[in-house]
Amino acid sequence: MKNLKLAAKSAKEGKTVVEVGDVRIGDEFVVIAGPCSVESEQQVLESAIAVKEAGAKVLRGGAFKPRTSPYAFQGLGLKGLKFLKKAGNEVGLPIITEVIDPRDVSWVCEYADIVQIGARNMQNFSLLQEVGKAGKPVLLKRGMYSTIAEWLNCAEYILAEGNPNVILCERGIRTFETYTRNTLDLSAIPSVKEVSHLPIVVDPSHATGKLSLVEPMSLAAVAAGADGLIIEVHANPCEALCDGAQSLDGPGIKQLIEKVNKLNAAYKAL
Ligand code: PEP
Numbered sequence: 617m618k619n620l621k622l623a624a625k626s627a628k629e630g631k632t633v634v635e636v637g638d639v640r641i642g643d644e645f646v647v648i649a650g651p652c653s654v655e656s657e658q659q660v661l662e663s664a665i666a667v668k669e670a671g672a673k674v675l676r677g678g679a680f681k682p683r684t685s686p687y688a689f690q691g692l693g694l695k696g697l698k699f700l701k702k703a704g705n706e707v708g709l710p711i712i713t714e715v716i717d718p719r720d721v722s723w724v725c726e727y728a729d730i731v732q733i734g735a736r737n738m739q740n741f742s743l744l745q746e747v748g749k750a751g752k753p754v755l756l757k758r759g760m761y762s763t764i765a766e767w768l769n770c771a772e773y774i775l776a777e778g779n780p781n782v783i784l785c786e787r788g789i790r791t792f793e794t795y796t797r798n799t800l801d802l803s804a805i806p807s808v809k810e811v812s813h814l815p816i817v818v819d820p821s822h823a824t825g826k827l828s829l830v831e832p833m834s835l836a837a838v839a840a841g842a843d844g845l846i847i848e849v850h851a852n853p854c855e856a857l858c859d860g861a862q863s864l865d866g867p868g869i870k871q872l873i874e875k876v877n878k879l880n881a882a883y884k885a886l
């Protein structure tokens with residue numbers, strides 16, 4: 617990939633490790649988990665307790681939701697961010713949340729430990745420049761219609777503003793297949809590792825859209841060399857305002873992390 621400068625493997629020695637408190641993404645395998653959306657103070661706290669107990673290292677939760685329909689639940693905004701922060705503090709987990717508007721970046725960064733750029737905003741260049749300037753760790757999702765080269769160039773936009781803390785996230789791409797919500801491009805993991813020093817995590821929840829496929833695809837991501845996972849979890853998935861069909865419950869995330877840990881240990885021993 618000729619036009620990559622800072623994101624290219626040749627740009628630095630070794631891998632990038634993004635430090636968030638005492639979590640080291642790129643160095644240890646990290647599971648990020650939590651609800652698709654923050655719905656209420658109690659809902660996000662229940663999820664936070666479940667994911668912490670299961671062994672997740674970062675709490676996720678959307679306060680600004682980029683929804684396909686303008687009439688769907690759009691998130692609680694600042695109120696949601698405050699509930700997420702409070703839940704994170706209560707259980708002792710750093711938080712990640714999506715930012716969708718360049719004008720919100722600076723104040724969202726006052727709450728978030730990692731800011732997420734969603735698939736629909738991957739090529740929102742002014743948003744990328746803002747999060748680059750803000751300096752907070754950024755999780756950059758792959759756009760659903762984007763090539764690996766386009767995605768890495770978006771990481772380059774953030775790095776070029778002087779922010780080295782970029783985590784890539786493969787979340788599935790659109791293909792002709794309709795059985796799954798998207799098609800998880802597992803080959804993106806070793807491909808990215810061939811050309812870049814940046815850590816890459818996988819989102820099997822949005823990639824598949826199906827609860828039954830989240831665990832197998834998580835294990836496949838481990839086998840393909842991912843640095844971590846981001847998983848949607850809800851204490852009562854049937855009642856979720858967004859993405860309940862792909863959300864694990866408390867016992868589900870606990871079982872998933874147990875299996876992921878066993879597989880990681882087996883791989884290290886190979
Ligand atoms: C999300 O993680 O909440 C989300 C909206 O995901 P994506 O941008 O991958 O669709």
Ligand code: MN
Pocket residue numbers: 652653822848858859
């Ligand atoms: Mn979601």
